[in-house]
Amino acid sequence: MKIWAKRAPKMACAAATCSVAVVVLSACGIGGGDDNGVAGAARQFAAAMERQDAGGAAGFTTAPGQAGEALTQTLQAMNAEHVDVNVVKPVEYSDGTASFSLKTTWRWAKDRTFVTTSSGTARHLSTGWKLTWEPSIIYPGLPYGGQLREIRTDATPAPTVRSQSGKTFMYLQPVNEIILDPNRTKDVNQSARALARTLAPIAPLVTTQVISEKLAQSQGKPITAVTLRDPDMEVMTSDPGTVPGVTVRKAGMLVMADRRLSSPLEPGLTNYWQAIRDATAGWQVQMVGPGIKPRKLAGDQGPAGPSVDTTIDQNLQLTLGDAAVEVGQPATIMALDAGSGAILGMAQNSYAVERGINADSVHPVGSTLNPVLGEVDRTATANQESNDAIMDRLGLGVQFTVPGASAPTADQPGVTTVDFRPGDLNASMMNMGALGVALARSSMGQMSSVPPFVIKGAPTNIVGGKLGELDAATTAPILQAMATTAKTGDASDLTGAPGLRALVGTNGPQGPGWFLGLQGGKVLVIYCEGDKSGTAALQVAQKYFRIR
Template structure:
């Protein structure tokens, strides 16, 4: 859709009527363009290219015009602009008049068209468009501009737990932003900001702020995001610190402030996709001291709420269990029958490591009983073994809407070559395995993918789930029973009926725990020295407080 300028044309053979009494002559006669035509044409062409500086040079007030046009071009953010000059008329007193029909083109085939009028004058430097803000849009005040904005459907969707309670919702927040370019003494600003927010965010120290600044390479950083209620706790205004601004916005946050979960990014991404799909648009006329005036736009209905499988009580318990150890620990719980994720939590060490549900990690000895069972049934070679592993959820890759967070490249895929020391699995693989074994033991001999949003299926790649052979699952289930009764998990208390797989990838880990108990599947992943013991500590904490 190229930008262009059009002159309204008259049919051939138009008779030009001289009106000397009025001092008027038409600019659209068959004679060559005059200086007024050229100036207006150049002004319109530059506008169509969104070249504020060039357009402004052909006005009577270049600096004012440049500022005003640049402001509108930036605020409209149009893909293209079509400008049509209509009814240009030159007068014998050295003035001219014209109309501009301007069409702004945006994404998704949206457009806004307006018609404005203007005049031109012949000055010593030549013909120039008389600068008035109304040339851009009728009635535009000095200092005003047009803008195109996104509008949001209301009310915003709510992320609900399995019981229907609000789990996450949109709330006003305050982003505390420090811009290195806006302070003369950056270290002093970092210290002052840390002191200001310490009553509510004591962990965001000057050292933490300086680390963020170093990583940003001179760009503004968000030191912390605070709810309105948090701001009321502060004794000093962080916005008074040199270089700091408080930017008000909205954010999807936990309804229960005690909760935090690595599921938050995935749920937020899904929620944001709904917001994006239901967003509208609006072109407004704005000016100093004036309420924005709507000129054009469209807004559809609000999107649906997000119904999840999360159990808020389970989520709280998982959070308490994850902080039991002083090394990276992540724990996820699933419904043993449906595969619905009931909650997921991790401690700060795991957060710092960026451990997620998608990434694949070494399993070490954890799956030895599984590999042994697969070996026994794989009479026809590697292909049957691969199919058996796929059906257990181990040889496939999951992308779980609401749980899988976008990352650079693809998430780590499971790899298996029947040498346990080389096998890697994601937490979602291990979760699918636990659910498959639990379903098989209960008589439902088919596997299902983990999921967290009701009615939204998980994408499976690299293989297929399906029917489970008792010859495969029964020996594994028996091994899990032995592990819980007399093996590595036998010291766990308050875990009646537990079946478990426990293992490590050597002294430095990682360590795994995959347990089935009380209608739930529990998967724990830990890293660091004695990570197998750490996984059992987290499990014991879970069973003690659940």
């Protein structure tokens, strides 16, 4: 047969070729409109892909198992909002095979799209037409075991968080998340003990008990026992990854440039920094596979975002941290610039960290503000206006959202709230700071209140009332009472604080206790909890004045 074909006249050969062409074109027409033909199988495959139903699409291939796994990996890694798949030129041949093309459009938010054209073949089996499984159906040249993926890209260099002097306060650094998955170890208690022993040289506070408590709270889900920087990993004498159930995951984290520093402002600053990263993030579609370098297929990346300029004084932040650890009960301390309301720093001890106290936490003030409330009542009566309006102008009756300081939580959406009822006033450190700034400004002849802030150029949102003009008839008696408290009252034992004016008080024997001081062009707010918390607040204040 082969010999005859070679010796056939050229005209006969041409005629045969023409005849085959007619048959193919005719079959293409039939297949294009016949759901039982290759076009129908290809359209059902495409419809399943549009539903992102990997198993359903795989059922129309010659290898459902392999196809299902590969399609699942790509669909999950692409994570598209919509997938549009069009079948192009399905052609059936007389030998029971066929060919087709697919035009696939992947769509994401912000009008991001990626369009591919792939080709494939099909066979007519006893069960009907099936698409011959090849990874190239997904994308031309995709290897077995490979996938397409859509990833986020971040511009470089990453923004930093800078102190008031322009020095780097926080920056992005590679870190190692030490993760324990209770479902990947036969004896979770033994793994917890082994992990604690491994971490002891660098993280002695991450004890077996701490790890066990995290596991109990996670209800069977993996926990991050600790996050360590690369130099920390070198200190350990054994690899935590060898502990059953433990994995070490590389990540990036915004960390303090000075490892001696920590602050409850970190979550808020990180949230603000992350918002800049998110706004400047790009995207990329890659082809990845075993033994090959990820290949960029599409994407876009804009310029890096600006660094975050803050009002934080790094030296003062260190001083605040040293003062906070003076007492063995929850203590938090914040300093503000008396003229502008700029937050200069905020620190707390480990007991306050465990309690989850932050700038927005609202607490009873007890007797602390009695001199203030007395003058508010007197002024309201004399001027025939509401107590609330005066409280607002003093910074006590309004709600603040301070970018870089207010960190949203599950039970408090990043807003400082004040609940004012006679004899029962709840306030936050942010409100107490605003009050201190208002009083300090009035003593300097600046008769208006201003909101606290920590990021330069990022205004504080104020709701629930208005700040505004201050009345010397209200503020002068309060300032005099504060001077008396510092000279002959509860704060008179404090030393090293010339010109101090202070408010001191508690909400009963179990606290909480407060200290609000004006001294040296700064406003100092201290909040303590527990037994004798008023005394504890004074101890923290004394440590601050001694070491600043």
